[in-house]
Amino acid sequence: KAGVTQTPRYLIKTRGQQVTLSCSPISGHRSVSWYQQTPGQGLQFLFEYFSETQRNKGNFPGRFSGRQFSNSRSEMNVSTLELGDSALYLCASSSPDLGLAGGVRTGELFFGEGSRLTVL
Amino acid sequence: GENVEQHPSTLSVQEGDSAVIKCTYSDSASNYFPWYKQELGKRPQLIIDIRSNVGEKKDQRIAVTLNKTAKHFSLHITETQPEDSAVYFCAAGGSNYKLTFGKGTLLTVNP
Numbered sequence: 001k002a003g004v005t006q007t008p009r010y011l012i013k014t015r016g017q018q019v020t021l022s023c024s025p026i027s028g029h030r031s032v033s034w035y036q037q038t039p040g041q042g043l044q045f046l047f048e049y050f051s052e053t054q055r056n057k058g059n060f061p062g063r064f065s066g067r068q069f070s071n072s073r074s075e076m077n078v079s080t081l082e083l084g085d086s087a088l089y090l091c092a093s094s095s096p097d098l099g100l101a102g103g104v105r106t107g108e109l110f111f112g113e114g115s116r117l118t119v120l
Numbered sequence: 121g122e123n124v125e126q127h128p129s130t131l132s133v134q135e136g137d138s139a140v141i142k143c144t145y146s147d148s149a150s151n152y153f154p155w156y157k158q159e160l161g162k163r164p165q166l167i168i169d170i171r172s173n174v175g176e177k178k179d180q181r182i183a184v185t186l187n188k189t190a191k192h193f194s195l196h197i198t199e200t201q202p203e204d205s206a207v208y209f210c211a212a213g214g215s216n217y218k219l220t221f222g223k224g225t226l227l228t229v230n231p
Contacts, residue, residue, distance in 0.1 A: 031217070033219070040223065041223060042126075042209060042221050042223035042224045043164070043209060043211075043221040043224075044221075045218055045219065045220060045221070048217050048218065050217070055217045056217055056218045058218070059121075090163070090164070108154070108166045108169070109154075109156075109164075109166065109219065111163040111164050111165070112163065113163050114163065
């Protein structure tokens with residue numbers, strides 16, 4: 001089974017530009033989450049999609065957006081890039097939700113290798 | 121929202137010693153607590169998880185304990201080996217399918 005694939009792996013942008021990152025989940029996984037990883041800040045939750053619907057969103061400005069397609073592939077977009085957006089962006093997919101009450105995640109997250117964004 | 125605090129941020133041990141990493145969480149509704157290991161330059165991978173109906177879970181040299189009353193959980197690694205060197209992240213599963221991670225602990229096992 002192929003793992004989670006993220007493209008591009010590395011990219012360099014300048015302030016004010018916008019960027020689109022792509023994530024292909026493991027086949028059969030309908031949930032895709034996005035995280036920003038920076039030194040000292042750990043993994044900060046951006047948003048999570050399930051069956052093309054955003055189920056939850058983290059505390060990031062509106063410049064960060066995402067979407068999910070019918071084949072579960074997901075993209076995230078960052079507009080008007082700032083220096084502080086330089087980070088490793090990780091996406092993770094998880095197995096179909098088992099439907100436990102309360103909406104709490106129960107499945108293992110399978111991470112991609114990430115897209116390393118540098119903003120100059 | 122959920123807040124997860126993780127300590128220490130760095131931990132250095134001698135090979136063969138034990139290592140303990142502690143996390144606290146704020147949302148009493150959280151009932152899923154995974155731990156992820158991220159080796160240098162690699163993706164995070166799940167190493168162990170625990171649900172709130174269980175107080176302790178063990179898998180070979182690693183174990184996790186959970187105290188729901190105090191809202192804290194810990195990762196214990198015994199007989200550490202150089203290949204255990206990595207960044208370890210704890211996380212708490214709160215409402216709305218959101219998993220909140222701690223800031224990570226850099227564990228260094230010295231041969």
